[in-house]
Amino acid sequence: MGEQSSSSLKKPTNIPKTESRLAMVRRARRINRELAELYPYAHPELDFVNPFQLLVATVLSAQTTDLRVNQTTPALFAKYPTPEDMAAAAPEELEEIIRPTGFFRAKAKSLIGLSAALRDNFGGEVPGRLKDLVTLPGVGRKTANVVLGNAFGVPGLTVDTHFGRLVRRWKWTEQEDPEKVEAEIAAIFPKSEWTMLSHRIIFHGRRICHARKPACGACPISHLCPSYGEGETDPEKAKKLLKYELGGQPGQRLSPPPDYPGASAPPLGAAG
DSSP states (O other): TEEEEEOOOOOOOOOTTOOHHHHHHHHHHHHHHHHHHOOTTOOOOOOOOHHHHHHHHHHTTSSSOOOHHHHHHHHHHHHOSSSHHHHOOHHHHHHHHGGGGSSHHHHHHHHHHHHHHHHHHHTOOOOSSSHHHSSSOOOOOHHHHHHHHHHOOOOOOOOOHHHHHHHHOOOOOOOOOOHHHHHHHHHHSOOHHHHHHHHHHHHHHHTTOSSSSGGGGGGGTTTGOTTTTTTSHHHHHHHHTGGGGGGOOOOOOOOOTTTSSSOOOOOOOOOO
């Protein structure tokens, strides 16, 4: 964002409290277009090289940061590169490797279970269908959509905490249940947009529109936000709240895509 963050932000639009659905849909699609300009490099923030790695990393990402997962998975995949290897893991050894991600006993149980299911039911391959993925231990719709969208190119919405928070702030939905949120947002956008929309919203939630103190005064889409003012509106104070590449800090991936404008995250145990 650079110097434009405080000088060229647009003034908030007067969004009526009784906005029609048509007006909301138009505003939602405009937000998506502007987020695409803001984050042309939006991407999944988990390191992976194949569908199995993405599936495992997504299961591990529950109740922790993608950064912590990315710092943990190199050692994990070096020891257990395939579903067959992970299915045969000694639970206590697997638990010790994934301990930094938290809830390691439950996660180890899920990883061993889903790996065994992949081995026994899917020939050791991650299936590319939602109805198959959700049969795996520890895999719900959110995880399945992450894998489908980013490993198989099948459009899906990733309704995590960031996604849910922002779409409610933007008044696209009032739903709290993730499946109901998914259904309502899916009705607003063409299917082809679902995966990238998810990345853009999650990027925005992590960098600008934070849970406790959104950086409203540094937000390039504040003019389209009916919740403008819930956070810090002073441009200079808001600028200090920006995170990751927008705040001059490393991203969450140890191996980010070539077009990522920020620095790579440090490996586990590195200083900083």
